[in-house]
Amino acid sequence: xxxxxxxxxxxxxxxxxxxxxxxxxxxxxxxxxxxxxxxxxxxxxxxxxxxxxxxxxxxxxxxxxxxxxxxxxxxxxxxxxxxxxxxxxxxxxxxxxxxxxxxxxxxxxxxxxxxxxxxxxxxxxxxxxxxxxxxxxxxxxxxxxxxxxxxxxxxxxxxxxxxxxxxxxxxxxxxxxxxxxxxxxxxxxxxxxxxxxxxxxxxxxxxxxxxxxxxxxxxxxxxxxxxxxxxxxxxxxxxxxxxxxxxxxxxxxxxxxxxxxxxxxxxxxxxxxxxxxxxxxxxxxxxxxxxxxxxxxxxxxxxxxxxxxxxxxxxxxxxxxxxxxxxxxxxxxxxxxxxxx
Numbered sequence: 420x421x422x423x424x425x426x427x428x429x430x431x432x433x434x435x436x437x438x439x440x441x442x443x444x445x446x447x448x449x450x451x452x453x454x455x456x457x458x459x460x461x462x463x464x465x466x467x468x469x470x471x472x473x474x475x476x477x478x479x480x481x482x483x484x485x486x487x488x489x490x491x492x493x494x495x496x497x498x499x500x501x502x503x504x505x506x507x508x509x510x511x512x513x514x515x516x517x518x519x520x521x522x523x524x525x526x527x528x529x530x531x532x533x534x535x536x537x538x539x540x541x542x543x544x545x546x547x548x549x550x551x552x553x554x555x556x557x558x559x560x561x562x563x564x565x566x567x568x569x570x571x572x573x574x575x576x577x578x579x580x581x582x583x584x585x586x587x588x589x590x591x592x593x594x595x596x597x598x599x600x601x602x603x604x605x606x607x608x609x610x611x612x613x614x615x616x617x618x619x620x621x622x623x624x625x626x627x628x629x630x631x632x633x634x635x636x637x638x639x640x641x642x643x644x645x646x647x648x649x650x651x652x653x654x655x656x657x658x659x660x661x662x663x664x665x666x667x668x669x670x671x672x673x674x675x676x677x678x679x680x681x682x683x684x685x686x687x688x689x690x691x692x693x694x695x696x697x698x699x700x701x702x703x704x705x706x707x708x709x710x711x712x713x714x715x716x717x718x719x720x721x722x723x724x725x726x727x728x729x730x731x732x733x734x735x736x737x738x739x740x741x742x743x744x745x746x747x748x749x750x751x752x753x754x755x756x757x758x759x760x
Contacts, residue, residue, distance in 0.1 A: 424672055427724045431671060437721075438703040441714040444506045448709045452692075453514065456495060460488040460521065467635045468627065475634055482638025487690040489643040490650075493522045494692030494708055500530030501704040520619065523588065523640065525612040528595045528605055537704055540655070541677035543742070544665040551583070551652055553662075555742045556750070556759060571752065574740045584648035585641060653733045654679045654697040657726045658749050662742050674701035680715075680725045681733065688712075698725040 431437075463485040470477035498504035499515030512526070519526035539545035546553060552573055554562070562570060572578055595609050623632045661676035663669070681695035688695055696711040699721060706714055715721055728736070739749035743758075750758075 423724075424669075424676070427675055428669070428671060430720060430723070431675065434671060434702060437718050438699070438706060438714060441710040442503070442703060442705040443710075444504060444707055445709065446505065449504055449707070452491075452495060452709060456488060456491040457518075457521075460485060460492055463488065464635065464639070467638075468631065471631050471635060478631075478635050479638045482635060483642045485639050486642035486646060489522060489639055490647055491690050491692055492518050493524065493643070493647065494694060496522055496524070496526060496529075497533070497692075497694075498707050500526065500533060503705045503707045519612070520615065522643070523616055524592050525595070525609055527608050528612075529592065531605065534704075537701065540701060541660065541662045541673040542665050542668045543662055544668075550655060551579070553742060555744050556755065557744065559741055559755070560759070571740070576737050579652060579737055580645060580649065584644035587648065588640065588644040649733075650681070650691060650694065653728060653736045654681055654694075656736050656739050656749060657728060658736070658739060659726060659747070660742075660749055662747075671702070674698055675721070675724050676726070677701070678725070680722065680727045682727055682729045684730065687730070 463481055467478045467481040467485065470481060495504060496515050496518035499511040499518070502508060502511050504514065505511045515526045515530070519529070535545075536550055540550070543555065552570070554570060559567065559570065573583065593613055595605060620632060620636070623636075655678060657679050659676070661672050663672075675698050678697040678701045680698055683691060683695045692708040693711040694700065694708065696715050699706065699711050699714050700708075702721070703714075736749075738751045740752050741750050741755055742748075743750045743754075
C-alpha cells in the first residue's frame with residue numbers, strides 16, 4: 420500500500436498544472452445549466468399542483484421525477500459555494516442563494532460545512548461534519564453497548580437510505596453546526612434563511628392549503644434528500660478508501676484515493692451535474708461541474724489510481740461500517756466480528 424501511495428504522489432506531482440486550464444467559469448455554459456435546471460424544476464412544481472386536483476398520486480410521481488431536477492439545481496448551489504460556477508463572486512452568491520431556497524439547504528451554512536469537508540476529507544482528526552459519522556475499529560471497541568447499538572443504527576441501510584437524509588435535510592440544516600467557533604457569525608444568516616423558508620411555505624399554504632403543499636413539496640424534498648445523500652455517501656465509503664490521522668494525511672491522496680469515480684448512466688450523470696467525477700472535484704473544487712468530464716477525459720492519468728464504481732455495485736458500499744486502521748480499508752460488521760470479536 421505504501422509503495423502504491425508513493426507512486427500516486429510521484430505520478431501526479433504536477434497535478435496543479437494539469438487542472439489549472441479547467442479552473443475557469445463559462446458564463447454561457449452556466450446560463451444554459453440554470454435554464455435547463457431551474458425552469459423545468461419550477462415548471463414541474465406548477466404541473467404537480469395542477470395534477471393534485473385530479474389525483475394526488477400524479478403529484479407524487481411528478482415530485483419524484485422533479486427531485487432529479489432539484490439535484491441538478493443543488494449542484495449549481497454547490498458550485499456557487501465553491502465560487503466556481505461564475506467568475507463573479509456576486510453572481511455565485513446570488514444564484515447560490517436562489518438555488519438554496521429551492522433545496523431548503525441554507526447557502527452560507529451549507530457551503531461552510533462542505534468546504535470544511537473538502538479541506539479535511541479522510542482526515543480522521545477532523546470528522547465533526549461534512550461526512551457520515553465514521554468510527555475506526557479501535558474506537559468502536561471502546562464504545563458502550565448502547566453506543567455500539569446507536570452507531571450500528573446510524574450506519575444501517577434504513578438510516579442511510581431514509582432516516583439520515585431526512586434528518587439531515589430538515590433538522591441539521593435548520594440549526595447548523597453550533598459547536599464551531601464561527602457559529603455566532605453564521606447564526607443571523609441562518610435565522611433569516613429559516614424565516615424566509617417559513618414565510619414561503621406559509622404563503623403557499625395560505626393559497627393552496629396544507630395537504631396539497633405538503634404532498635407536492637415533501638414528495639420532491641424527501642426523494643431529493645434520499646437520492647443526493649446516497650450519491651454523496653458512496654463517493655467516500657468505498658472499501659479501499661483513504662483515511663489517515665492528520666500527521667500522516669495528504670491532500671492529493673485524500674482526493675484520488677479517498678473519493679470514487681462514480682460512473683453513472685448518461686442521463687443520471689446529467690442530473691447529478693457530473694458529480695460522479697468526484698476525484699477530480701476533490702482535487703480541484705474550483706473546476707465548475709460542466710468542465711469535470713472534460714478534465715477527466717483529457718487527463719486519463721487521474722483514472723489510473725481512482726476507485727471506479729457503478730450503479731450496480733455502489734449499493735454494496737452501504738455495508739461498509741468501520742475503518743480498519745491496520746489493513747487500511749473499510750470493513751463490514753461481519754468482518755469485524757470475524758477478525759476482532
